[in-house]
């Protein structure tokens with residue numbers, strides 16, 4: 001009788017950051033939310049000694065020394081160190097509808113789904129806190145000093161208030177809120193932008209500290225405005241945070257032009273989401289104007305979509 005091949009599939013969402021990116025690395029609160037674009041990871045046995053990772057038509061052996069799939073390799077290596085290496089190798093298959101390098105948390109979603117699926121495949125119950133810890137070692141591989149916000153937003157879904165010391169708290173979403181997400185089409189590396197911001201902090205420590213305090217304050221205000229349904233105020237905070245992000249050097253002239261183009265009578269506010277330097281912009285549409293705004297923006301930016309925040313974070317995709 002043929003032995004059955006066991007496989008485990010987990011998926012996890014990407015994210016947007018509504019307030020506090022970059023400043024969260026330096027200790028402020030920030031607010032993030034899951035988006036309805038996901039990465040999915042399937043783990044199965046290779047039936048051979050070697051382990052492999054595949055995505056978008058590319059395959060690499062776990063032991064290969066080149067940089068392909070560096071994040072996933074770091075996670076697999078960590079899990080093998082924690083739980084023991086299986087006698088047969090594992091095949092890790094990644095698929096994702098989150099564009100990589102877009103500021104929408106693609107690498108965090110892949111890291112979360114990999115950590116969960118491989119842990120379960122090896123016969124262990126994946127606890128949320130352990131998944132966050134394991135997935136973070138992948139994020140550290142790609143951007144030296146992550147706050148952990150992308151990982152937490154992906155694991156928990158919904159909207160979170162996050163601080164790197166105190167962790168994530170869910171923000172109750174008692175009313176539906178929609179953002180327009182616009183991908184600029186320009187990929188960028190989070191690590192380079194995080195390093196650029198660290199230099200800015202060194203140059204102007206006092207002003208940077210004030211902006212970090214402002215990000216902290218306005219993140220708490222974002223929670224109030226979301227729960228109280230005060231969208232004009234939320235939009236004003238987004239515009240103010242965009243000015244801060246610009247000052248710390250993570251906006252670009254093309255992102256500034258994009259933001260100017262989306263700040264129409266149909267929107268309350270717009271800002272970079274994530275590391276900046278390219279990546280994506282989020283826009284807060286006025287009530288009943290979202291479709292109109294999407295139509296206007298999609299003429300120039302095809303990778304634009306309206307996003308209602310999904311409550312679901314990490315999810316199992318096949319019966320376990």
Ligand code: MEV
Nearest residue numbers: 021022146147148274275
């Ligand atoms: C990246 O999505 C968010 C940053 O604040 C980096 C981090 O928090 O790790 C830019």
